[in-house]
Amino acid sequence: MRRRLGIGFWLAVGWIGLVLFAALLADVLPLARYDETLAGPPQSGPSLAHPLGTDGLGRDVLSRIVHGARVSLGVGVGAVLLGLLVGAPLGVLAGYRRKTADTVIMAVNDVAQAFPALVFALAVVAFAGASLRNVLIVLGVLGVPSWVRLIRGATLSFADREFVLAARVLGTRDRRILWREIVPNVSVPAASYAFIGMAVVVVAEGSLAFLGLSVQAPTPTWGGLINEGRTLMETAPHVVLAPSFVMFLTVLSFNLVGDRLRSLSDVRESGLEPVRQVALTPLPVPEHEVRDTLLQAEQLRCHFVTPRGVVKAVDGVSFTLERGRTLAVVGESGSGKSMLIRSILGLLPGTAVRGGKVYLSGDDLTARTPAEMRSVLGPRLGTVFQDPMTALNPVRTIGTQVTEPLRVHLGMGGKEARAEAIRLLASVGIPDPVRVLGRYPHQLSGGMRQRVTIAMALSCGPDVLFADEPTTALDVTIQDQVLRLLHQLREERDMAVVLVSHDLSVVARWADEVIVMYAGKVVERGPAAEVFARPRMPYTEALLQAAPRLTDPVHHRLREIPGRPPDLVDLPAGCAFLPRCPYAQERCGREAPPLVANGGHPYACWYPRSSDGTDRLVEGVESGGR
Numbered sequence: 001m002r003r004r005l006g007i008g009f010w011l012a013v014g015w016i017g018l019v020l021f022a023a024l025l026a027d028v029l030p031l032a033r034y035d036e037t038l039a040g041p042p043q044s045g046p047s048l049a050h051p052l053g054t055d056g057l058g059r060d061v062l063s064r065i066v067h068g069a070r071v072s073l074g075v076g077v078g079a080v081l082l083g084l085l086v087g088a089p090l091g092v093l094a095g096y097r098r099k100t101a102d103t104v105i106m107a108v109n110d111v112a113q114a115f116p117a118l119v120f121a122l123a124v125v126a127f128a129g130a131s132l133r134n135v136l137i138v139l140g141v142l143g144v145p146s147w148v149r150l151i152r153g154a155t156l157s158f159a160d161r162e163f164v165l166a167a168r169v170l171g172t173r174d175r176r177i178l179w180r181e182i183v184p185n186v187s188v189p190a191a192s193y194a195f196i197g198m199a200v201v202v203v204a205e206g207s208l209a210f211l212g213l214s215v216q217a218p219t220p221t222w223g224g225l226i227n228e229g230r231t232l233m234e235t236a237p238h239v240v241l242a243p244s245f246v247m248f249l250t251v252l253s254f255n256l257v258g259d260r261l262r263s264l265s266d267v268r269e270s271g272l273e274p275v276r277q278v279a280l281t282p283l284p285v286p287e288h289e290v291r292d293t294l295l296q297a298e299q300l301r302c303h304f305v306t307p308r309g310v311v312k313a314v315d316g317v318s319f320t321l322e323r324g325r326t327l328a329v330v331g332e333s334g335s336g337k338s339m340l341i342r343s344i345l346g347l348l349p350g351t352a353v354r355g356g357k358v359y360l361s362g363d364d365l366t367a368r369t370p371a372e373m374r375s376v377l378g379p380r381l382g383t384v385f386q387d388p389m390t391a392l393n394p395v396r397t398i399g400t401q402v403t404e405p406l407r408v409h410l411g412m413g414g415k416e417a418r419a420e421a422i423r424l425l426a427s428v429g430i431p432d433p434v435r436v437l438g439r440y441p442h443q444l445s446g447g448m449r450q451r452v453t454i455a456m457a458l459s460c461g462p463d464v465l466f467a468d469e470p471t472t473a474l475d476v477t478i479q480d481q482v483l484r485l486l487h488q489l490r491e492e493r494d495m496a497v498v499l500v501s502h503d504l505s506v507v508a509r510w511a512d513e514v515i516v517m518y519a520g521k522v523v524e525r526g527p528a529a530e531v532f533a534r535p536r537m538p539y540t541e542a543l544l545q546a547a548p549r550l551t552d553p554v555h556h557r558l559r560e561i562p563g564r565p566p567d568l569v570d571l572p573a574g575c576a577f578l579p580r581c582p583y584a585q586e587r588c589g590r591e592a593p594p595l596v597a598n599g600g601h602p603y604a605c606w607y608p609r610s611s612d613g614t615d616r617l618v619e620g621v622e623s624g625g626r
């Protein structure tokens with residue numbers, strides 16, 4: 001957390017703390033009186049007695065800045081609190097209740113936001129006078145519409161989340177949901193906006209003071225000090241520069257703190273972004289040989305630095321893949337399948353550290369910068385994601401989305417790209433592709449949407465197609481069509497396919513090779529038919545026993561794998577599967593088994609299942625049945 005916030009954040013917090021401290025203790029600090037004229041020679045520069053010099057009336061500039069901080073910060077804090085106290089409940093109400101409450105609140109809010117701020121300030125000062133309280137009220141009220149918008153937006157984004165729905169299903173009262181589920185989540189962006197809001201108010205107060213609409217002399221305010229010093233710019237520039245600089249630093253600090261707090265709660269900053277190798281300490285790469293193969297992964301690792309410790313999501317995965325072959329990656333949820341794919345593609349969350357090497361036809365992809373990777377992603381590596389609805393932009397037509405990679409990567413003109421898009425859509429079995437080009441994703445069925453994403457992934461003719469659970473979001477009949485299509489396209493285009501799936505019947509049917517992952521490591525690897533017919537690692541055996549088989553004539557009982565996958569932050573010293581393994585012995589707790597091949601395919605187990613299949617329940621998982 002400390003590292004993520006950065007040194008700038010802590011310097012900003014320190015500065016704000018210092019200004020607050022000085023403002024609060026202004027009366028007891030050993031400073032000259034802020035209104036004492038001729039405390040020193042007028043317009044004199046910095047000296048020991050007056051560290052920031054004196055102004056045109058010989059008043060101590062430092063003392064005036066410190067006392068001015070009281071007004072500027074006081075107005076900042078007060079106005080933000082006022083805006084928050086009025087705006088937040090309205091925002092929550094609009095976002096949670098929606099319908100009439102939302103319409104009315106937002107309509108009034110829009111009108112309030114459109115009202116000219118300066119006219120409002122002038123009107124209040126003209127009628128009620130330029131006092132600290134009135135300035136605070138003016139700036140607080142002016143901030144309310146922004147608070148309503150912010151809090152409404154945050155409430156809307158949380159109101160439909162699964163945890164709120166779960167609370168509703170349990171019959172929880174609205175008030176309780178608001179306090180327990182919504183308010184704690186909304187308070188994070190609110191805190192960040194409060195700091196940014198304070199910066200805005202400090203500047204606004206300065207501007208009002210500059211116009212003579214804020215607290216009147218002799219009470220100093222930062223804006224007022226700048227206004228006074230303006231006339232001495234040529235003879236005594238320090239009089240205007242000192243308060244300007246203090247105000248600048250304070251506003252900058254508020255913005256910085258607010259921005260860092262926002263980034264902590266911003267999901268976009270934990271989303272996909274190219275691996276930032278320079279900013280993170282890379283993991284060491286062991287010696288290895290670069291092979292003459294299409295795709296090679298060598299000791300690939302993906303670790304996350306989290307407040308709890310290092311999550312080893314992928315830990316030393318190696319494999320090779322040839323053209324015309326399908327490699328399946330299987331394992332339970334959280335075993336590292338998706339992170340393995342993302343590590344290959346170089347698209348990882350910002351907190352990830354990648355290690356190891358990836359070679360595409362001998363070309364080291366891990367040595368490429370994110371910008372250089374862009375020429376590989378699409379043209380050489382294509383990806384099909386799990387949920388086509390989220391993979392497609394809902395507000396753009398299929399035509400604009402399918403033609404985009406053709407125009408960007410292949411430099412096609414509008415007409416040519418359209419013709420190619422029609423050909424691509426037809427090749428993935430979309431009937432009437434011309435009509436589909438003008439449609440939006442929501443106007444297509446799930447199966448059609450997935451065909452569109454496959455067409456997009458294939459548009460630049462990739463060498464390797466990654467399909468991360470491509471059929472999970474589809475119903476069973478469509479699943480088979482999509483997998484058949486992927487297989488057919490692989491044959492036609494002589495590509496390689498990396499298929500991530502937790503469905504072993506899918507893998508057994510369509511994959512040539514398989515790697516079984518457990519807790520970020522490969523625990524078994526080999527030809528799919530062989531691994532499924534004769535699994536050596538008890539985990540693979542357990543996965544098979546837990547997998548339903550539609551072709552099974554007799555409905556045999558599925559065996560659940562007992563226990564839970566281990567905590568990736570705190571992996572045991574020995575075999576990670578030990579607590580769940582029925583065959584574990586003393587050695588398994590002492591030493592982690594390496595991935596070795598004893599005359600067959602490689603597996604990581606000290607006490608493997610027998611290779612002739614006599615001691616287990618493996619009922620001929622069908623392979624090659626395509």
Ligand SMILES: Nc1ncnc2c1ncn2[C@@H]1O[C@H](COP(=O)(O)OP(=O)(O)OP(=O)(O)O)[C@@H](O)[C@H]1O
Pocket residue numbers: 270304306311312313331332333334335336337338339340349351502568
């Ligand atoms: N941003 C992150 N920060 C910390 N840990 C993460 C992050 N993203 C993923 N992980 C962890 O990495 C591990 C592997 O995640 P991954 O998504 O690769 O699993 P998976 O096998 O694909 O699971 P699933 O089948 O559910 O998609 C998980 O334990 C997950 O909690």
